[in-house]
Amino acid sequence: MDPQRWKQEVLKKYPSKVAKKREKSIMVHEGADNIKPIQANVRTIPGIITQRGCTYAGCKGVVLGPTRDIVNLVHGPIGCSFYAWLTRRNQTLPPTPDSPNYMMYSFSTDMQDSNIVFGGEIKLKQACREAFELFKPKAIGIFSTCPVGLIGDDVHAVAREMKEELGINIFGFSCEGYKGVSQSAGHHIANNALVKHVIGLTDKAVEGKYKINMLGEYNIGGDAFELERILDKCGISLNSSFSGNSTMEQFERAHMADLNVVMCHRSINYVAEMMEKKYGIPWFKVNFIGAEASAKSLRKIADYFGDQDLKNRVEEVIAEELAIVKKSIDEIKPRTDGKMAMLFVGGSRAHHYQELFNELGMSTLSAGYEFGHRDDYEGRRVIPTITIDADSRNIEELTVEADPMKFKPRKTEEELKALEALDFNGYDGMLAEMAKGTLIIDDLSHYEMEKLIEIYHPDVFCAGIKEKYCVQKMGIPLKQLHSYDYGGPYAGFEGAVNFYKDIDMIVNTSIWKMIKAPWEAEPVIEAEYAA
Amino acid sequence: MLLRHTTDKIIDREALTINPAKTCQPIGAMYAALGIHGCLPHSHGSQGCCSYHRTALTRHYKEPVMASTSSFTEGSSVFGGQANLLQAVETIFAVYNPDIIAVHTTCLSETIGDDVNQIAQKARDDGKVPAGKYLIHCNTPSYVGSHVTGYANMVTSMVKHFSARSATRKNQVNLITGWVEPSDMREIKRLATEMGVKIVMFPDTSDVLDTPMTGKHEFYPKGGVTIPELISTGDSKSTIGLGPFCTEDAAVLLDNKCKVKFDMLELPIGLKATDNFITSLSRAAGVQVPESITAERGRLIDMVTDMHKYLYGKRVALYGDPDTLVPLTEFLVTLDMKPVYIVSGTPGKKFEASLTKVLSKKVPEAKFKNGERADMYLLHQWIKNEPVDLIIGNSYGKYISRDEDIPLVRVGFPITDRVGHSYFPIVGYNGAMNLVTKMLNMILDKEDRVCPEEKVELTM
Numbered sequence: 001m002d003p004q005r006w007k008q009e010v011l012k013k014y015p016s017k018v019a020k021k022r023e024k025s026i027m028v029h030e031g032a033d034n035i036k037p038i039q040a041n042v043r044t045i046p047g048i049i050t051q052r053g054c055t056y057a058g059c060k061g062v063v064l065g066p067t068r069d070i071v072n073l074v075h076g077p078i079g080c081s082f083y084a085w086l087t088r089r090n091q092t093l094p095p096t097p098d099s100p101n102y103m104m105y106s107f108s109t110d111m112q113d114s115n116i117v118f119g120g121e122i123k124l125k126q127a128c129r130e131a132f133e134l135f136k137p138k139a140i141g142i143f144s145t146c147p148v149g150l151i152g153d154d155v156h157a158v159a160r161e162m163k164e165e166l167g168i169n170i171f172g173f174s175c176e177g178y179k180g181v182s183q184s185a186g187h188h189i190a191n192n193a194l195v196k197h198v199i200g201l202t203d204k205a206v207e208g209k210y211k212i213n214m215l216g217e218y219n220i221g222g223d224a225f226e227l228e229r230i231l232d233k234c235g236i237s238l239n240s241s242f243s244g245n246s247t248m249e250q251f252e253r254a255h256m257a258d259l260n261v262v263m264c265h266r267s268i269n270y271v272a273e274m275m276e277k278k279y280g281i282p283w284f285k286v287n288f289i290g291a292e293a294s295a296k297s298l299r300k301i302a303d304y305f306g307d308q309d310l311k312n313r314v315e316e317v318i319a320e321e322l323a324i325v326k327k328s329i330d331e332i333k334p335r336t337d338g339k340m341a342m343l344f345v346g347g348s349r350a351h352h353y354q355e356l357f358n359e360l361g362m363s364t365l366s367a368g369y370e371f372g373h374r375d376d377y378e379g380r381r382v383i384p385t386i387t388i389d390a391d392s393r394n395i396e397e398l399t400v401e402a403d404p405m406k407f408k409p410r411k412t413e414e415e416l417k418a419l420e421a422l423d424f425n426g427y428d429g430m431l432a433e434m435a436k437g438t439l440i441i442d443d444l445s446h447y448e449m450e451k452l453i454e455i456y457h458p459d460v461f462c463a464g465i466k467e468k469y470c471v472q473k474m475g476i477p478l479k480q481l482h483s484y485d486y487g488g489p490y491a492g493f494e495g496a497v498n499f500y501k502d503i504d505m506i507v508n509t510s511i512w513k514m515i516k517a518p519w520e521a522e523p524v525i526e527a528e529y530a531a
Numbered sequence: 532m533l534l535r536h537t538t539d540k541i542i543d544r545e546a547l548t549i550n551p552a553k554t555c556q557p558i559g560a561m562y563a564a565l566g567i568h569g570c571l572p573h574s575h576g577s578q579g580c581c582s583y584h585r586t587a588l589t590r591h592y593k594e595p596v597m598a599s600t601s602s603f604t605e606g607s608s609v610f611g612g613q614a615n616l617l618q619a620v621e622t623i624f625a626v627y628n629p630d631i632i633a634v635h636t637t638c639l640s641e642t643i644g645d646d647v648n649q650i651a652q653k654a655r656d657d658g659k660v661p662a663g664k665y666l667i668h669c670n671t672p673s674y675v676g677s678h679v680t681g682y683a684n685m686v687t688s689m690v691k692h693f694s695a696r697s698a699t700r701k702n703q704v705n706l707i708t709g710w711v712e713p714s715d716m717r718e719i720k721r722l723a724t725e726m727g728v729k730i731v732m733f734p735d736t737s738d739v740l741d742t743p744m745t746g747k748h749e750f751y752p753k754g755g756v757t758i759p760e761l762i763s764t765g766d767s768k769s770t771i772g773l774g775p776f777c778t779e780d781a782a783v784l785l786d787n788k789c790k791v792k793f794d795m796l797e798l799p800i801g802l803k804a805t806d807n808f809i810t811s812l813s814r815a816a817g818v819q820v821p822e823s824i825t826a827e828r829g830r831l832i833d834m835v836t837d838m839h840k841y842l843y844g845k846r847v848a849l850y851g852d853p854d855t856l857v858p859l860t861e862f863l864v865t866l867d868m869k870p871v872y873i874v875s876g877t878p879g880k881k882f883e884a885s886l887t888k889v890l891s892k893k894v895p896e897a898k899f900k901n902g903e904r905a906d907m908y909l910l911h912q913w914i915k916n917e918p919v920d921l922i923i924g925n926s927y928g929k930y931i932s933r934d935e936d937i938p939l940v941r942v943g944f945p946i947t948d949r950v951g952h953s954y955f956p957i958v959g960y961n962g963a964m965n966l967v968t969k970m971l972n973m974i975l976d977k978e979d980r981v982c983p984e985e986k987v988e989l990t991m
Contacts, residue, residue, distance in 0.1 A: 015625045044578060044602045047619030048626065054579020077638045077673035078548065078876065079555025083583035085927070087590075097532065104533045104930050110548040110876075110903055111674045116642055126546035134549075135536050146577060146639035147674065150608060177577035178608045178639055394605050446597070447626050450748065466585045470595040473748035515746045 001455050003028045003366075003439045010451050018045050025443060031436035037382070038431075040442040041373040043181045043391060049446035051344065051370045051464060054177035056080055058186025058371070060143045062267055063194075064173075066090035066218050066243040067251070069100040071137040073107045075124050075155060076145025080177075081108035089483050091222045092245050100137065107131060111147065120153050128162040128170065139248050141193075142172040149176035169248070171197035174396075182371035182443075184266060184347060185395045191270035192398045194242070198251040199275065200406060205256030208237025210305050213257040215272055215283070216264030216348070219244025221488020226495050227288055234317050235310065236301060242268055255279040255403075258410050259304055261286040261297070265427045266347025266369075266376050270398075276425075278400045280409040282416065285427045290355025291325040291496040300422055321493035328497045329359060332504045337361030339459035339507055342452060344444045344467075345481040347372040351430035353462060353481055356490070356499050362459070366439035366452055367430065370464075377440065379429040446470070459507050475515060477506040533930040537908060539915035549908035550927065552850040553876025555673035558584040559681030559710065560635035561598055566708075566716075566734020567689065568755030569630030571623055572598040575616055575647060575668075576637025591945040592713075592740040592953050597750060599623055603639055612645045613653070620654045624661055629751065630758065634668035635685060641672035665758065667692040677877040678944075679776050679852050682710050687781040689733055693761035696789040701766040704815045705791065706732040707781050709774025709798050709854040710944070711958060713737040713754075718956035719773070719799070722809070725824055728816040731760045731767060741953045765789030769815045773808070774798045774854030775881055797885075798854050799958045801862025801966070802831060808959075827960040834964055835866060838971055841991070845974065846919040848872040850910050850928070851943035853882040853901065859923065859942070861889045862963065868921075871897050872913045878902035907931070921970060938973035942966070 001009075007026050011019040024039035044050040053061075061084045064072055074081035085106035094101045109127045111120050128140055140162070142155045155172035163170040175189045205211055212231075217224055224244030231238050239257040240250035260272045260283035272283035284304075286297035295318045302314040339362045343350040347369050354364045369376055375383050416424065431440065441448060449467060452458070453474050461471045464482045471478040479485065479502070487502055489495040557574055561584050564572035574581035581600035588596040599622075601607070601615040616634070623632055636647055647668045660666045669688035671681040686707060706723065708716055717737040723730045738754025764770075770785055770793035772778035782793035794815065799808035806828070813820050835842075847863055847870045849856055856875055863870045871894060875882060882901040890897045898913055907924075911931050914922075918935060922928050925943040932939035946952050956962040975991055 013626055015621055018622055043604055045618065045622055046602045046615040047599045047622030049597070049599050050578060050602065052578050053582035054577045057579050057582070077555050078551050078553060078677070079558070079583065079673050082551050082554040083587060097535070101535060105536070106550050108548045108551060109546060110551070112903065113672065113675050116674050123546045130542070130544050130547040133542060146637070147642040150639070150642045177579040178603045178605055181604065182578070390606060391604055465589050466582065466596070469589060469593060470748045473595060473744060475746040515744055
């Protein structure tokens with residue numbers, strides 16, 4: 001079906017007011033040279049069945065969740081802490097059996113009705129003291145849930161007081177679930193707090209000649225481990241990771257790096273921007289999803305440092321790794337070539353994973369983000385044209401200035417100019433890499449998803465756990481791109497090979513062809529012979 | 532070590548919960564509402580609640596879990612969520628066309644004081660609920676009780692909205708099920724059928740959260756109690772509530788509203804609780820217990836006598852929900868096992884009273900606690916002080932299990948890392964046989980793995 005007609009058919013089902021709103025979030029792409037604006041990062045229509053979650057999820061779950069040596073204390077009723085307990089698959093590897101690791105623990109003030117009526121600050125303070133007594137962490141993060149903001153508990157004041165009393169770093173996040181329109185607001189709030197309370201606390205950088213920070217990589221399924229392996233092999237030192245397999249110390253020393261590279265633009269671009277202003281660290285976008293993309297990103301980093309030894313080493317590593325990748329793709333591609341994928345997830349994955357599908361010879365017919373903004377679709381150049389609505393205005397926009405002591409330009413103006421091709425502060429977005437005629441849908445509703453599958457029958461649909469079994473009941477395999485279906489890593493070179501194998505497995509799973517029972521396909525009872 | 536910071540030094544915590552043995556009300560309401568045929572549960576709060584609840588239920592059942600949300604923003608939190616809920620009702624009926632929307636609240640909408648009753652009435656008055664369709668609701672503030680309370684509140688709301696008494700009584704018995712798996716609901720229905728008793732069972736998530744693969748996604752699967760059935764509960768001869776935490780409120784309301792007497796039982800987990808259920812059902816319906824059920828019971832007893840020595844005296848730690856833990860503990864005592872540590876985050880004095888009754892004679896050393904800070908951290912600390920042979924609870928126990936090398940039998944919610952719970956029951960005599968099998972397999976697998984080589988036994 002012509003995608004334009006698909007869109008019109010789908011919109012018919014909605015009440016007219018709803019259709020009018022959804023109309024702007026569904027777009028038939030006119031090609032990379034004719035990128036049209038799409039509506040994104042706006043409120044979800046109540047009742048529509050969305051993929052989205054809340055601000056708390058983006059703050060606690062996504063950005064702060066993967067750091068192992070901070071006690072993340074959730075101030076609220078029990079559910080919020082319970083649901084974010086070990087559910088995002090951020091792996092972590094403490095260096096010794098005694099190294100702190102609180103990621104297996106769920107901490108909550110378990111607010112009761114009396115706390116709602118009389119306030120929860122006293123309980124929160126006591127919870128901090130108890131966490132300190134039992135765990136002796138070097139930091140405690142306090143996360144606000146919906147009722148906290150409504151009853152007016154001041155988590156920041158409590159954090160200051162407890163920081164003073166206990167002598168460790170304690171800071172709060174006003175990440176109440178109702179803020180913003182999706183997880184995205186929570187990313188921003190988390191970024192702000194890291195800049196305010198953590199980054200810059202210690203000047204002891206990681207050892208090494210080329211020091212980078214990896215931003216927006218969360219070590220789902222061990223992605224960060226694979227990237228650490230590759231960087232290490234190239235001789236590039238990872239000064240800090242935001243935040244896969246990270247520690248507080250890494251955040252504290254982040255300002256000592258020579259370069260920030262950004263994986264998931266949506267969730268972490270604020271930190272990159274602020275660190276550039278405050279400390280003079282340039283940043284550019286990289287993508288380690290896809291073998292070719294990984295090679296390209298490594299070259300970008302080597303070009304930034306400009307050192308011939310490093311460039312040579314990076315080329316050696318790429319050659320060595322790609323040889324292994326090629327062997328895998330040569331074997332698998334004949335079984336995946338020409339198949340079709342759809343991706344509806346996150347704020348960067350729906351873009352980056354198209355790389356991996358391209359490598360498998362699979363095309364992407366339709367894609368969209370769950371909580372992306374217009375710049376994630378259309379590229380950062382549209383940022384000045386994005387209207388700031390009431391929901392975005394509620395999220396603090398931190399103003400930072402050059403740190404009088406710690407600001408240090410990493411490159412001169414001339415050097416940066418010479419490196420323009422690296423596209424500092426740039427991100428072209430998803431649409432620049434998608435084919436003309438593809439269907440772009442922001443904040444896909446359940447109904448739209450069913451219609452996509454019904455009409456286009458993709459070979460694989462990529463989304464999350466809430467969508468997984470609906471899609472699979474329709475006879476189409478769903479690949480979870482939040483949790484990787486408990487597999488991975490998918491980043492880097494080894495990750496690419498893992499992904500090829502997993503997609504090969506799911507698009508060629510035998511059982512899908514056996515849904516119909518033999519007697520449903522044809523009658524099994526033969527006519528009885530008359531005696 | 533995964534839980535490397537857990538030590539045996541227990542302090543008296545006053546504020547901090549660590550590794551909870553409960554979650555919040557709305558998810559229980561969502562699960563219960565899925566047990567009504569043609570129902571779309573609706574979460575009146577911010578998007579995260581609905582997303583988290585659907586996610587947790589989906590991971591447990593590996594099935595579609597459909598529900599919608601009012602998608603609160605900061606504005607709705609200030610001005611109230613009425614506009615959101617009205618918009619949601621309109622959108623849902625237009626796009627997803629359920630027979631019934633079951634709204635539950637959240638800590639957000641409760642804290643700002645949204646009057647859901649009034650908003651629902653306004654939705655009806657404004658014609659947003661099409662003819663023949665229903666909109667029901669219940670209040671589920673997350674800062675009161677637990678997920679169990681939310682389940683109970685939604686079940687009670689079913690009675691409140693639907694149960695009606697007509698001129699003629701029906702020859703049927705109401706079974707109100709506590710929070711169990713679809714497999715358990717199916718088994719309870721099978722037992723009733725086997726006894727020849729006509730029942731109305733609610734909620735009923737069998738054929739909703741254990742549906743077959745057909746190549747089609749049935750948005751409203753064939754299972755679930757129907758609205759005519761729910762209405763007819765007011766005409767039933769009597770009610771049996773299975774699990775007081777989940778069903779007592781509903782049973783009491785049904786009695787008050789329609790004068791249907793009730794018998795309040797524990798969930799039929801284990802021998803005695805199943806005996807009580809069968810006896811109660813037999814009395815309520817006035818039917819003899821068929822020989823086939825007595826034979827099922829006999830097979831359970833036979834299995835236990837065969838393998839009793841491997842269970843005898845085994846120390847067990849349990850965590851989960853009161854309605855499951857009380858009969859399960861009782862069953863372990865029946866097997867001469869020693870349920871020594873039991874925690875449940877769900878508050879309620881009944882828990883302590885019931886367990887005291889079950890344990891005081893046979894296992895006087897047992898420690899148990901429920902409510903605030905009765906969490907898995909405390910349970911683990913107890914284990915650190917004196918170990919156990921077996922742990923029974925949800926998937927979160929695997930971290931303790933691995934650290935302490937104690938086998939874990941998965942019972943409860945959520946079970947996210949194994950399958951089977953939604954297909955194979957733990958209620959009834961057959962369910963009890965499943966439980967015994969699971970426990971034995973765990974205990975004997977460990978024995979085979981760790982015993983000295985010369986002690987490995989072929990036959991056990």
